[in-house]
Amino acid sequence: MTATGGRRIGDVLLKVEDISLSFGGVRxxxxxxxxxxxxxxxxxxxxxxxxxxxxxxxxxGFYHPQKGKIIFKDIARTDIxxxxxxxxxxxxxxxxxxxxxxxSTLDNIMTGRLLKMKRNxxxxxxxxxxxxxEEMEHRAAAERIIDFLEIQxxxxxxxxxxxxxxxxxxxxxxxxxAEPELLLLDEPMAGMNVEEKEDMCRFILDxxxxxxxxxxxxxxxxxxxxxxxxxxxxxxxxxxxxxGTPDEVRGNQAVIDAYLGVxx
Amino acid sequence: xxxxxxxxxxxxxxxxxxxxxxxxxxLIFKASGVFNFAQxxxxxxxxxxxxRLMEWMPIPIALLVSxxxxxxxxxxxxxxxxxxxxxxEGIILFMATIGVSYFVDGxxxxxxxxxxxxxxxxxxxxxxxxxxxxxxxxxxxNKFDLVAAVIAGILVTVLAVFFQxxxxxxxxxxxxxxxxxxxxxxxPLRDIWVIVWSTSGxxxxxxxxxxxxxxxxxxxxxxxxxxxxxxxxxxxxxxxPGAIIGGLIIGAGEKLAEVFIGPSFGGGIENWFAYMxxxxxxxxxxxxxxxxxxxxxx
Ligand SMILES: Nc1ncnc2c1ncn2[C@@H]1O[C@H](COP(=O)(O)OP(=O)(O)OP(=O)(O)O)[C@@H](O)[C@H]1O
Ligand SMILES: [Mg+2]
Numbered sequence: 001m002t003a004t005g006g007r008r009i010g011d012v013l014l015k016v017e018d019i020s021l022s023f024g025g026v027r028x029x030x031x032x033x034x035x036x037x038x039x040x041x042x043x044x045x046x047x048x049x050x051x052x053x054x055x056x057x058x059x060x061g062f063y064h065p066q067k068g069k070i071i072f073k074d075i076a077r078t079d080i081x082x083x084x085x086x087x088x089x090x091x092x093x094x095x096x097x098x099x100x101x102x103x104s105t106l107d108n109i110m111t112g113r114l115l116k117m118k119r120n121x122x123x124x125x126x127x128x129x130x131x132x133x134e135e136m137e138h139r140a141a142a143e144r145i146i147d148f149l150e151i152q153x154x155x156x157x158x159x160x161x162x163x164x165x166x167x168x169x170x171x172x173x174x175x176x177x178a179e180p181e182l183l184l185l186d187e188p189m190a191g192m193n194v195e196e197k198e199d200m201c202r203f204i205l206d207x208x209x210x211x212x213x214x215x216x217x218x219x220x221x222x223x224x225x226x227x228x229x230x231x232x233x234x235x236x237x238x239x240x241x242x243x244g245t246p247d248e249v250r251g252n253q254a255v256i257d258a259y260l261g262v263x264x
Numbered sequence: 265x266x267x268x269x270x271x272x273x274x275x276x277x278x279x280x281x282x283x284x285x286x287x288x289x290x291l292i293f294k295a296s297g298v299f300n301f302a303q304x305x306x307x308x309x310x311x312x313x314x315x316r317l318m319e320w321m322p323i324p325i326a327l328l329v330s331x332x333x334x335x336x337x338x339x340x341x342x343x344x345x346x347x348x349x350x351x352x353e354g355i356i357l358f359m360a361t362i363g364v365s366y367f368v369d370g371x372x373x374x375x376x377x378x379x380x381x382x383x384x385x386x387x388x389x390x391x392x393x394x395x396x397x398x399x400x401x402x403x404x405x406n407k408f409d410l411v412a413a414v415i416a417g418i419l420v421t422v423l424a425v426f427f428q429x430x431x432x433x434x435x436x437x438x439x440x441x442x443x444x445x446x447x448x449x450x451x452p453l454r455d456i457w458v459i460v461w462s463t464s465g466x467x468x469x470x471x472x473x474x475x476x477x478x479x480x481x482x483x484x485x486x487x488x489x490x491x492x493x494x495x496x497x498x499x500x501x502x503x504x505p506g507a508i509i510g511g512l513i514i515g516a517g518e519k520l521a522e523v524f525i526g527p528s529f530g531g532g533i534e535n536w537f538a539y540m541x542x543x544x545x546x547x548x549x550x551x552x553x554x555x556x557x558x559x560x561x562x
Contacts, residue, residue, distance in 0.1 A: 060448060086450030098445035100438045111438045115450040117431060135431075178449060 009230065010038030013214050014059065014182060019068035021054055028054040029065065032240045034233045036182070041208055041215045043225045046235035047258055052218045053095055055235070056184045059216070060092050061085040072182070087115055091180035093171045095187045101160035105151060105170050108159055109142040112177030145173045149203060165196040176207065183207070185217045189224060197221065201228055226250065234258070266399040271523045272516050277409040277478070279515020280416045284471035285488055286495040286507035288464040294440040294502050295460040296346065298357045302365035304489020306465055309368050310334055311472025311481045312376040315383045323385060334465025342457045369486055378483065383476035387411050412474045419470050420508060423463070432459060440502070494542035500552025510553060514538045
């Protein structure tokens with residue numbers, strides 16, 4: 001990881017324009033547009049089923065919207081797959097932890113570095129010498145992440161055996177291992193106790209601060225959202241109902257109504 | 265005692281073969297969630313390719329070309345079957361592999377012929393007597409059985425190193441554990457599918473060599489896949505060691521049953537013993553010997 005340092009919010013890194021996505025009859029997203037600027041922490045909030053996770057899935061290429069454009073680093077694409085997204089610098093975590101349960105913490109994080117490794121997996125398998133050396137370099141990078149997230153003691157433990165809070169942390173580690181430009185976090189603090197949440201907040205802020213990583217964050221805990229995000233976009237029933245700083249959003253009547261369940 | 269061991273060893277040869285076929289299944293099932301009905305057809309196709317190519321070229325070249333054919337086969341399956349059906353239900357992919365199986369059986373016999381071919385790679389076949397110091401009179405085994413066991417052992421070791429120590433191995437294990445997560449870190453699923461299908465094709469070739477050398481290359485090889493099913497139930501669908509140990513248990517079990525309790529049933533036990541064993545096992549341990557515990561989440 002290379003520290004770019006500072007937290008100057010920069011130009012637009014990602015822009016989604018007029019995104020509509022439906023599954024059969026279910027409209028998960030209708031005409032949603034917003035942007036994410038370099039180095040910022042951008043929260044996406046909204047009641048259950050609002051379409052937040054679907055939005056992340058669109059951004060990292062799991063879902064293909066029927067309509068709309070995704071412009072990442074000034075290149076517009078609608079049909080990218082997860083492989084392209086990852087190779088262009090988008091990493092993510094999942095709402096329901098998606099780790100490689102049979103592997104150790106270290107192996108999970110190493111897997112996150114796959115794209116950083118030299119191309120052509122196949123020849124690497126046969127080339128012992130150089131591949132070994134390269135492997136050591138990546139190993140060192142993985143160890144730095146392990147130190148950063150304070151999970152040295154579970155380096156060798158198969159992640160399936162870890163408690164929930166630690167699994168979430170390993171998943172963050174795997175995403176960080178890719179040294180992403182844009183990090184998508186889907187409810188990184190869900191199901192955690194207060195102390196674990198505080199740790200997670202600290203890690204997110206440190207990543208953003210030390211490495212300048214841009215972060216899109218889905219979170220239900222309003223306290224956390226208001227504390228750490230620079231700007232917030234609010235979805236409800238697949239539509240964007242508000243967009244602005246935490247203070248602006250907090251006072252917005254549509255947002256209050258959506259959270260109180262006022263009928264539309 | 266010596267006779268018991270002889271029967272046991274005889275059973276292990278069949279067991280090694282079942283294990284190899286089951287191994288091909290497990291690799292594909294783990295990496296793509298596809299229950300590949302065509303594994304048996306792949307064994308036949310690989311063996312037929314090799315035996316016919318050997319009429320034209322030296323053995324090492326024929327082996328290499330056969331490996332190449334199985335890789336091309338993997339590429340074709342990925343392009344024509346897996347890619348168009350991605351994200352479909354498991355049952356649909358399963359039916360597609362039934363189609364592949366019939367196609368490969370027919371296609372193989374059309375281009376390679378449908379007689380019984382003798383496969384002679386120059387592997388030793390003469391019987392030897394071992395363990396003379398342990399049992400009176402020793403144990404009579406076929407050298408070929410030993411060679412087959414060694415070949416299978418080498419193959420499994422190579423695969424284990426490949427999976428545990430290499431980068432592709434790590435990517436393969438990642439895909440087996442969680443497709444979505446694997447994609448999110450940039451593992452290209454299509455390449456992985458080609459690699460596992462190729463690996464399974466090579467495993468099929470080895471199984472074809474073992475089986476074909478023992479009994480000749482013929483259509484009935486394709487049916488050995490049906491014996492792999494009880495092996496998988498015993499060993500678990502996702503466990504490589506399970507496939508091997510399950511294969512050995514089924515192979516040895518059915519031979520022992522045939523010889524020792526067969527006479528009181530009027531023989532023919534070999535044909536159904538494996539299924540009955542699997543059925544009993546299913547009642548006790550549905551996840552198989554080494555399969556992951558099935559825990560329902562609610
Ligand atoms: N793969 C899918 N197939 C069918 N429907 C889907 C799929 N993914 C999401 N949906 C539907 O799209 C809508 C939005 O779901 P989404 O998961 O994006 O909501 P969310 O805002 O993340 O909610 P939560 O806070 O509960 O995680 C829901 O109605 C959901 O059922
Ligand atoms: Mg969600």
